[in-house]
Amino acid sequence: MVAFTPLALAAALATTASAHFGLEYPVWRSPTLGTGHNYSQWTYPCAGVPADLPNGNRTDWPLKGGSVVLDLHHPWTYVFINLGLGANVSNFNYTLTPEFWNATGNGTLCVPELLLPTELNVTDGTQGSIQVVTLGDSGSALYNCADITFRGSAKALEGDACKTTEGLKYAPVKAAAASSGNATTGDAPKNAGSTVSGSLVTLSLVAGLAVLFTFGIAL
Ligand SMILES: *[C@@H]1O[C@H](CO)[C@@H](O)[C@H](O)[C@H]1NC(C)=O
Numbered sequence: 001m002v003a004f005t006p007l008a009l010a011a012a013l014a015t016t017a018s019a020h021f022g023l024e025y026p027v028w029r030s031p032t033l034g035t036g037h038n039y040s041q042w043t044y045p046c047a048g049v050p051a052d053l054p055n056g057n058r059t060d061w062p063l064k065g066g067s068v069v070l071d072l073h074h075p076w077t078y079v080f081i082n083l084g085l086g087a088n089v090s091n092f093n094y095t096l097t098p099e100f101w102n103a104t105g106n107g108t109l110c111v112p113e114l115l116l117p118t119e120l121n122v123t124d125g126t127q128g129s130i131q132v133v134t135l136g137d138s139g140s141a142l143y144n145c146a147d148i149t150f151r152g153s154a155k156a157l158e159g160d161a162c163k164t165t166e167g168l169k170y171a172p173v174k175a176a177a178a179s180s181g182n183a184t185t186g187d188a189p190k191n192a193g194s195t196v197s198g199s200l201v202t203l204s205l206v207a208g209l210a211v212l213f214t215f216g217i218a219l
């Protein structure tokens with residue numbers, strides 16, 4: 001996984017408020033939204049949040065892969081999810097999104113089961129960290145990380161624990177489209193008529209900012 005650097009800092013700063021995202025599950029190392037902390041989601045690889053060893057939160061995740069729940073705050077974003085193995089990960093060198101996603105819509109996105117690469121051989125008790133990277137049109141990336149322990153007894157989220165906001169969709173972006181330089185000219189399905197329920201408590205931190213500014217306006 002390459003390290004994305006902010007390519008258009010001015011644009012990035014202008015969109016700081018709405019472009020941030022939350023990592024709800026596995027539980028992130030520390031909240032990086034809102035105020036009252038010194039973290040920045042612009043900071044590679046984990047928003048400046050170190051692994052809090054050995055006592056930080058570590059979510060049990062199934063051996064074949066598990067669920068991821070994100071809070072997304074702008075009309076669309078590219079999403080990359082990576083995995084590093086070990087207790088104190090410095091190298092997130094396994095991608096769980098070989099074709100990264102274009103997530104369209106804001107709200108809560110629950111991906112029920114994100115499978116590990118087949119060559120990866122984790123066993124009960126293997127530790128690792130998940131890195132979620134979101135990317136907008138300007139090329140500036142945002143980061144959040146969560147620490148996990150693979151467990152034979154862990155289950156993927158289901159039912160009420162894995163609800164996606166109505167109208168929010170994600171689709172893999174074909175590698176060819178992404179590398180052709182024409183990635184933003186694709187005619188993706190629109191969800192213009194869909195309703196968004198926006199009632200999630202966790203979104204209240206940033207709701208005001210999200211209303212003030214939508215990512216798309218700056219493009
Ligand atoms: C953030 O950094 C400032 C300046 O170093 C410090 O005074 C403040 O206590 C820090 N806040 C937190 C939540 O760590």
Ligand SMILES: *[C@@H]1O[C@H](CO)[C@@H](O)[C@H](O)[C@H]1NC(C)=O
Nearest residue numbers: 027028029030052055056057
């Ligand atoms: C662990 O996660 C819980 C639930 O999100 C949170 O309340 C708690 O503050 C976290 N603990 C640490 C050490 O971050």
Ligand SMILES: *[C@@H]1O[C@H](CO)[C@@H](O)[C@H](O)[C@H]1NC(C)=O
Nearest residue numbers: 050051052053054088089090
């Ligand atoms: C984790 O690794 C970082 C460097 O990647 C190092 O600075 C830090 O001390 C390590 N933490 C522990 C608890 O080993």
Ligand SMILES: *[C@@H]1O[C@H](CO)[C@@H](O)[C@H](O)[C@H]1NC(C)=O
Nearest residue numbers: 084085086090091092093094
């Ligand atoms: C991933 O990184 C770890 C730690 O640096 C290393 O041990 C492992 O061999 C790497 N795996 C691949 C497939 O590059």
Ligand SMILES: *[C@@H]1O[C@H](CO)[C@@H](O)[C@H](O)[C@H]1NC(C)=O
Nearest residue numbers: 118119120121122123124126
């Ligand atoms: C996976 O790891 C287990 C336990 O270390 C080992 O017995 C098995 O041969 C490994 N499988 C592969 C495909 O590497």
Ligand SMILES: *[C@@H]1O[C@H](CO)[C@@H](O)[C@H](O)[C@H]1NC(C)=O
Nearest residue numbers: 176177179180181182183185
């Ligand atoms: C990229 O866009 C240009 C201009 O619209 C077009 O001429 C070209 O064929 C496109 N390339 C690909 C690979 O789609």
Ligand SMILES: *[C@@H]1O[C@H](CO)[C@@H](O)[C@H](O)[C@H]1NC(C)=O
Nearest residue numbers: 076102104173183184186188
């Ligand atoms: C991603 O979705 C947005 C909104 O639907 C669309 O404008 C954009 O073209 C899409 N990008 C790709 C690469 O499909």
Ligand SMILES: *[C@@H]1O[C@H](CO)[C@@H](O)[C@H](O)[C@H]1NC(C)=O
Nearest residue numbers: 106107196197198210211214
């Ligand atoms: C989604 O974005 C719209 C327009 O910016 C905003 O009014 C709405 O509150 C957002 N909903 C959520 C769940 O963030």
